[in-house]
Amino acid sequence: MIETDTTPTPLRLEPPGPGSWLLDAVHAPRPYSRFGTEIHPGALAEGFAVMGRRYGLLLDVLDWRMVQGFAYFAPRPVLDEAELPRRFAAAAEAVARRVWREDVERWERWAKPASVRAHLALQRVDPAPLSTDGLLAHLQRAREHQRAMIVQHHVFNGAALIPVGDFLAHAAEWTGLPPARVLALVRGAAPESAGSSHELDRLVAALAADGRARAALASDEEPGALLARLRAWPGGVGHAATAYLDLVGYRLVDSLDIGDRYALEVPEVIVGRLRVAVAGGRPVGGPSQEEVAGVRDLVPPSCRDEFDDLLAEARLTYRVRDERGNFGEVWAGGITRRVVLAAGERLVRAGVLDEPTQLAEAGYEEMRDLISGRGGPTADELAARARFRATHRAADLPPFLGDPPPPPPPLDRVPAAAARMMRALDASIAALFMPSDAESEARVVRGTGASPGVAVGVARVLSGPAELGRLRTGDILVTGSTTESFNIALPLVGAIVTDAGGILSHAAIVSREYGIPGVVGTRDATVLIPDGARVRVDGAAGEVEVLS
Structure with missing residues (x-):
């Protein structure tokens, strides 16, 4: 293993364009590789635009850009006056037909099985014995497949986010309960989130x-x-x-x-x-009848049938949230990495690189140049990129770049269906990204309580997947954030604590699915909690106490 300098290099953060840009520390708690910064933004925008037209959203695109490898985004409204009537009509159609149901069926019957077949077909190809031309062709196929899976992921954003956000927005208004209490009622509807x-x-x-x-x-x-x-x-x-x-x-x-x-x-x-x-470790299952009744009883009687309907729609679609990643871009990204590492091993044998993983720091054309022997970045340059990614984290970055974030536009003059779609999306996005504003102390870290319960254990402060091997059963996971790709490791932990994310972030979802305490959006847990310390996590209070 090549030793790396752990001293962070200075960051020069400039807005990637005019307006306000919000930090996405949930999906990018660490800097992306050069390859990742190239492939993700355009594919995300493409998929989001398709979904926005289908659901009649008043957003044209979610402009997601990379700044020094970190993700910042800006919602871009529909500005074309001629497009607005089409969006209004699409929103009305989406509500009337419940298009999310069609999307769930399309996901289950076509998109997911087709994705799995494509993954397995690429996976059956061993890249190691391929010729140089064969390896380049296989890398191109893997990259194209990965991009298609990123687009697909965001095409299904509507099914994954709109019904849950619709339920959350209505139920929170009716009951006045904390959103985490409301979202507990969809627990058990996403077996993939529990690694099943x-x-x-x-x-x-x-x-x-x-x-x-x-x-x-x-x-x-x-x-x-x-x-x-x-x-x-x-x-x-x-x-x-x-x-x-x-x-x-x-x-x-x-x-x-x-x-x-x-x-x-x-x-x-x-x-x-x-x-x-x-050993029999299983997710806790769905909410009890008493748990549902405890929320439903707070809903005005005239709205209870609608509450039941919204809850049913949210539970129907909830699993798409994680499945679209694990059966899509998460799997496709790993297949691409496998090809890249096989090429990296050749370059190590040829004396071009010091470690196979260095090739994963290159951009796509840089990879092709290196594999073909046409030059490209040196081992030292790639090692410097790896050091940068290992020594920086989103928790240290400003929450926005450019202008201060403006308030959301009023929806009072928008047709009812379009306003409903936007409120549902806004509720989901806020629940996904919004950290807690509670202030922490030296020995008490505060965040959003995502899943109730109390756990005491050893804190494992992980900076990334390279450290996952340190986890032991019952440990308290403390990290920047988790993605749906983390599901395989979650059964080992006794509680989850993250810097980033809200009650609909992945860490919040899986803590509820497993019935373990979860505290998210602390902003500074990875700084304030020493690795190896004994801690007490109170998921209901949203607090983590450092005991020793």
């Missing part, structure tokens, strides 16, 4: 029926070797292990960027996940 799958269930059943395989899983064998042995195990265990690892092995584990690791690069996390599953 048919493949995992089959593997757990096969291990339960094979004592020798169970003993191997419980042994202290090196995790990578253990997973290889389970793949080769005769009978049901081998088939089930292969299917499960084919499903999750190349998913990025805590990132949307190929500069970070996929699951098979941290096999100890997969092994830990399997041990928890075999």
Whole structure:
């Protein structure tokens, strides 16, 4: 391993354009690689624009730009007067037809299965023995596939965000309850958020029926070797292990960027996940009838039927939130990284690079130049980029660049359906990105309580997926933020604490799905909580106390 200097280099942050730009520390808690800064913004805008037209949103696009590898975004309203009537009509149609239901069916019947087939087809190609031309062609296919998956992710934003935001906006207004209490009622509707799958269930059943395989899983064998042995195990265990690892092995584990690791690069996390599953660790399931009634009873009687309907729609669509990532761009990004690392290994053997992972710091054309022998950045230049990404974090950045954020435009003169769509989207975006404004103290860190309960344990302050192997069952995860790619590691933790995000952020969702305490949007937990300290997390109060 090449030693790296951990001294941060100065940042020069300039607005990427006119207006106000808001920091996205939820999806980019660390700087993106050069490849990531190239591929994500345009694909995101393309998918968002398709979704906006379908749902009649008054936003033309979500302008998501990279500044020194960090993400800032600016909502761009529809300015074309001729377009507005079309948007109003689309919004009315979306409400009348409940187009999110159509999108859920389209996701389940077509988009998800097609995505999985495409992932597995690319995954079956071993990049190591390919010729140079073959490797370049495979890299191009992986990149094009990844871009298509990013577009698809945002095409399905409407189904993932609108019904949940619609329920949240109405229920919060009717009841006056904290949004976290309201969102607790959709718990259990997103099994993928809890790391569940048919493949995992089959593997757990096969291990339960094979004592020798169970003993191997419980042994202290090196995790990578253990997973290889389970793949080769005769009978049901081998088939089930292969299917499960084919499903999750190349998913990025805590990132949307190929500069970070996929699951098979941290096999100890997969092994830990399997041990928890075999031991019977399960998500807590949906809310009780009493829990639902406790919220519903606060709704005005004349609105209770509408409350029931909105809750049903939110629960129907809730799983799309994480599935569109894990079965889409998260998996596709890992496949691209696999190709890049195979090329990096060749360049190490040729004396061009010091480590295979250095190639993941290059842009796409830079990769092609290096693989083809046409030049490109040096190993030292790529190492400097890696140091930059390792020593900077979004928590240290200003929350906006450029002009101060303006208030949201009034919706009182907008047709009812269009206003409803916008309020639903605004509620979801606020719940996704809005951190707490509570002030922390030296030994008490405050944020938004996302999932109730109390847990005491050892704090593991992780700066990124390279450190996931440090997690032990019951640890308190303290990190910048988590993405849907993190699901495989979540069964190991006793509570989640993040710097960024609101009650609809991924960390908040999975803490509710697992029934563990969650405190999000603290802004400074990774600074104030020492790694290895013993802490007490109170998910209801939104507090983390450093005990020792």
